Amino acid sequence: MKKAQPRATLPVVRCAVYTRKSTDEGLEQEFNSLDAQREAGDAFVRSQAGEGWTLLPDRYDDGGFTGGNMERPALQRLLADIEAGRIDCVVVYKVDRLSRSLLDFARMMETFEKYHVSFVSVTQQFNTATSMGRLVLNVLLSFAQFEREIISERTRDKIAATRRKGKWAGGHPLLGYDVDPRGFRLVVNEAEAERVRAIFALYLEHESLLPVVQELERRGWRNKRWQTRKGRERGGKPFTRTNLHRLLTNVAYVGKIRYKHEVHNGEHPAIVDPAVFARVQALLHRNGRTRGAPVRNKFGALLKGLLRCVPCGCAMTPTHTTKDGNKRYRYYVCSSAQKRGWNTCPSKSIPAAQIEQLVVEQIRCIGKDPDLLQATITQARAQDEARLAELEAERRGLDRELARWHAELQKIPPNPVDDPTIARLADLQERIRLAEDRTGRVREEAAAIRRRRIDDDEVALALSVFDPVWESLTPAEQARVVQLLVERVDYDGARGKVSITFQPAGIKTLADELADQGGREKIA
Structure with a gap:
């Protein structure tokens, strides 16, 4: 087979x-x-x-x-x-x-x-x-x-048309605004808007990104935190120089919408004053070359970092020219006029000795004139009250956040076992810890302001001792005293006016130092 x-x-x-x-x-x-x-x-x-x-x-x-x-x-x-x-x-x-x-x-x-x-x-x-x-x-x-x-191509065209109409075209939500779930538009978050304005003010005060980043870290402030449609938490990261610069240059805060190199009027309201925004942009542009690092003060300019041009809203920087071989002439020059041309600024420049002598004489006069003395005290107290109001607004915002996070914490089971819930619990506890720490620091700063409030006798002491001591100080010591007493000097070249804003804490510090035996050594 x-x-x-x-x-x-x-x-x-x-x-x-x-x-x-x-x-x-x-x-x-x-x-x-x-x-x-x-x-x-x-x-x-x-x-x-x-x-x-x-x-x-x-x-x-x-x-x-x-x-x-x-x-x-x-x-x-x-x-x-x-x-x-x-x-x-x-x-x-x-x-x-x-x-x-x-x-x-x-x-x-x-x-x-x-x-x-x-x-x-x-x-x-x-x-x-x-x-x-x-x-x-x-x-x-x-x-x-x-x-x-x-x-x-259709997506890009739609985004371009949307932004040219001033509409919000999507992306990560901005600090200071929430996205209206009923429509694609931005609505102001008042608590966050206060923080945004405070951040702009801090940059105008420090004129450099890094000190502002450090202050925001000290306060425990973070970037915008939001939830996705699926309830996932996003954002809330600490500020860095990069994202701080992005915030300070975002035209959305003055009610605008940017598309590539175009800027259009937006449908959403502004939360930052356009003049403040313009001053910040000028400072950022000026600091672009030096990254905000302080410039060396070679010739003892008393008003370096204090003098500002009122018409242009920018700093006046010290400079000098040499004539007749070795004779040096010092000036303060409007930084905007240097970049855009002398015809654009009515202040242009002012001799350094003239403006410095004017400020020093004004300080001397305050100690001798009761009316000026009282005006200075009123100004100093107004600055304290403004800072206290800012701290109180921040404290209220922190209290609201703490109440919301504690309520959310109560909804989490006592012994969670799944990873997302454990991660959310840890995140809430960390946020509560940071907010409570910041609340304590806010209260301490407010208490310190109340303790340091100056009275008439302290101001009189500081400014009366100023006159006889001034001439015996070295240029470095004189610069330190001016930096202690003066917060800002505004020069309006168009009207020929100079105004001085004093630092209340500096007046008290100077009073304490000069009242002590050997006060001159302490100034140094």
Whole structure:
């Protein structure tokens, strides 16, 4: 009897199904788009079981990833398994699930060919194992990339049209504003708006980014914190020079919308005075060359960092010129006039000795004139009251935040076990700790201001002792005394007026030092 021939064994084709969805919307459902794509791929592989096709158990699912690049975890794992020789065929629902970039797809095809891996699209019915399949694939991929580029152009055009109408076109929410959930527009968050205005004021005070960053860290202030539509917390990071500069240059705070190099009037209200914003931009521009580092004061300019040009709203910087061999003439020059031309500023420049002598004489006169003395006391007290009001507003804001976070803390179970809840608990506890620390510092600063409030006798003592002591001081000591007493000197060249703003804390410090035995040594 003739023996039966054994049936030929077909080679096994190990198939991997790759799935992708551009957004993560709907992925929380029990049966989502990725499941549907894998089910279609599974059915196709089973239909080819007679050819030796078998489905690998590993899942290669990229949910929430664009097809415009290859930065996808499941795709990278798929390519690694191909290079390791674990895959013979890649199955997708449609070509654009694998890639929408012709260049990226060409690179993947090189990898597929190198490791003898075929590629199959279920709905478009082609196989790259044949020349016709490769031709159809290239045509389909070209159209997929064309569609992607058209979508990108439409999106850019829509954003441009939206912003040119002054509308909020999306992006991360800004500190000082909330996004109205009923419409794509910005509404003012009053508590945050106060902080934004305080940040601008701090920069005008320090005229450098780093000291402001350090002060914001001391206060425990953070960037905007918000929740995504899925309830995830975002933002709330500490300030750095980079994000502080971004905040200070954002035209949204003066009611504008920027699109590339264009600036348009926005629908949302401004929360920063345009004049303040302009002064900050001028300072940032000036500091661009020195990064805000202090400039050396070679010739003892008493008013360096104090004198400001009123018409231009910018600093007046010390400079000098040498004539007749070695005779030096010192000036204070408007920094805006230096950059934009002398005709743009009515102040232009002023001899240093003249303005310095005027300020010193004004300080001397205050000690001798009861009316001027009383006006100085009133001004100093007004500054204290303004700072106390600012601290009180900050304290109220901190109290509101603490109440909200404590209420949220009460909703968390006593012994959470899942990682998101544990992370949220730790985040709330850290925020509460920082807010409580800042609240304590705010109260301490307010108490210190109340303790240091000067009375008539202290001001009279400081300014009466100033006159006889002044001439015996060295230039460095004189500069320190002026910096102690004076907060700002405003010079209006158009009207020929000079106004001096005093520092109440400095007056008290000088009074304490000069009243002691050997006060001159303490000034140094």
